Amino acid sequence: MDTLTAQQPTFEPPGPGSWDLDALHFPRPVTAYWAEMHPEPFALGYGDMAAFYGVPIKTRLTTYVSGFCYGTMDPLPPEAFPERVQRSAEVFERKLWRDQAQEWQEVRKPASVEAHRAIQAIDPDALGDAELVEYLRRCHDHHATMIRQHMAFTGTAVIPAGDFLVHAREWTGLSTVKLLGLMRGASLISGGASPQHAALVAAYRADPAARAALDADEDAGSLLERLRREPTPTGEALNDYLEFAGYRLLDGFDISNHFALEMPEVLLRAIRSAIDEPGVESPVDREVAEVRGQVPEEHRDAFDALLAEARTGYSVRDERGVYSDIWASGLMRRAALGAGRRLAASGRLHDAEHIVFADVDEMCALVGGATTPSPDELAARHGYHHTYTAKDAPVHLGDAPEPPPDPAQLPPPMARLMAALGTAMGEMFASSEAEHEGDVIRGLGASAGTREGVARRVAGPGDFDRIQQGDVLLTEATTEAFNILLPLLSAIVTDSGGALSHAAIVSREYGIPGVVGTRDATARIADGARVRVDGDAGTVTVLE
Incomplete structure (x- = not known):
């Protein structure tokens, strides 16, 4: 990935053919780490899927231009077409998805959890420099494996x-x-459901004194750490839940996004809300x-x-992300931040957070004593990431789409x-093509129902702490990782994505209205405005 600064990005076709921007999954420019790591396992996993189902495409290729994700289809060699025809004939006859769904539940998911927990059990701050370099490589390779798995399903x-x-x-x-x-x-994890979450809610509902302790006037991070170590049913349930969900990203896929335990205030509010609010029938x-x-x-x-x-x-829709790369990405971020704290303490970074904008080779080299990239260069990459969005990038590069x-x-x-x-x-x-009318923003209805609430503009992880009970999430796009915060929301509105996007799925599973694919609701609706979200009509009305 070319060195990025806060200058205007440039866009040249990365190769022959037509390349499409993916603003849904990557609404901001990605880190150097992600741009280096992601394309190969993505293409391998997509190719696995295409071969398994007899899709007449070799794979999908992705690359990053000025940090923005572009993709194109890699055509199937003509000699491979007859085999794909034969395989496609088996898809509906044998219902091949049943085989994969069973493999996911019985083999892949439990194996993934075991692998995550083994990596998670290691404290990067307790490692020597050479051990930390090895750990960074291990987290990187595990992350790549999980991306391939995500795409294969x-x-x-x-x-x-x-x-x-x-x-x-x-x-x-x-x-x-x-x-x-x-x-x-059908996709319970999309609504935040898991055995660990259910056990947490049940334990606290059965113990009013323990529930009251969650309201203690204490730093949220310190409170969660203290309560999870109590030798009580609620302490054990809280610890199990945090071990399960604490290092999963709260949103996005790249390591520029925060994992749950980095945002203890909003995590604590979501836990309280899940305990207090009755389930939606x-x-x-x-x-x-x-x-x-x-x-x-x-x-x-x-x-x-x-x-x-x-x-x-x-x-399998959202589980393949939550149990694969969403968790692995959080673990990679945790390892990188361990390196970042070490480098910042010795004056070799301006801020520990800036380490996530290095690629894995650069991370390892810095831990080993290298002086490049410089603190100023990594700070510039951080600034670039927060300056631009996918709205600054052309929708297509290269030839006109066929x-x-x-x-x-x-x-x-x-x-x-x-x-x-x-x-x-x-x-x-897909996004809506309907024209907006005054205070009525039109998108695609994703989840039925109508709710009113305060629009809370979320442009990145730094905005999560501002989310309050009953807010309407207003953002470019979400991933399945956002399910941890769903108990706080009354509705979801996004710029990008269609009725099968992650934002649409999580809103349906949690039973809150969702309007997606508005194109520009984040620009048209002010943070703090009161809005009415109609998931049936696919409209968002600004009330005041």
Whole structure:
């Protein structure tokens, strides 16, 4: 990655073809660490997915131009096409996503947790310099492995859901928000649910004195550390939860984002809210019956089957991130900050936080005594990251985007596969094209319902501490990691993303209204404004 300063970024095509900006996952320029580490495991994992499902694409390539993420499809060699055709014919016949969903639950997820915990058990501050360099490399390699795993399971997460949408729209003519509402409850982690979270809430609800202790007038970080070490059921439950969620990023994928334990105030508020607020009852069974009633009778058995398969795959949608690279990224950040504190203490960094803007080779070299990059250079990279957003980057580089191939020209099973995949990806990245009207901002309805609240503009981790109970999150985009903070929110509004984006999924799972893909709500709605979010209509109205 080229050295970045706070100067105006430049944009040249990184190679032949058409390159598309990914503002959904990377709304700000990334760190040098991420730009070096991410492209290879991403391409490998995407290629794993394409081969498993018989997708007629070799992989997707990503690169970073002035820190911004651009991607293009790597075409499949013609000689590999017949094998992909044969494999695609097995996708729906054998329901291949079931194999991967089972592998995820029984093998990959528990193995990932075990690997995370082994790395997490090591205190980077207790290591010597040579040991810390080795630990940084270990965290880097683990992070890359988890990114490949995340991408390898993409097809399972989206293909059956996309196939359900294709058919259910044809049969009912209903909106995407209505149909995707039937997924609620299939991705529990998206709503923050986990055995550790459930045990935490149950333990504190059963012990009013322990719950009162969470309100102590004490520094939030010190309070959580003290309470988690108490030899009581609540202490054990709190410790288990913090061991599970404490080092996961609160938002984003890059190590420029904070992990939960770095934001103890907002983490404590979210824990209190989860304990105090009753769970939201899901009306999904009633909604399924309502939608099913609009399906022609001759298609109802098929509707039932497609919905069941979609929910099976959807269960992996956010878990593959939360249990893979979201956690691994937090552990890499923790290791880097350990190095950063060491370097800052010796005067070799202006701020320990600046270390995350070095690549892994630079981190290791600095720990080993190197003098470059200089403190000023890393401070400049930090400034660049906080100066620009994806709105400063062109949507396309290189050749004009080509329209997707006509599925009718593909063999029928592959055509069905690509229709499902294309629909799902469209619903993940699409933004609304509807014009705004005065104080009414239009986007895509992602999660049904209407709520009013104070818009809280979140541009980065530094804004998390400002989130209060009942606020409406206003941001460029979110990831599945944001589920830790959901108990504090009354609604979610984003600039980027469609009805299958992470923001849409987490809002549905937690049962709060969501409007996504507004393009520019963050620019049109002032921080602190009172707004009404209508997830059915896909509108956000500024009230005052």
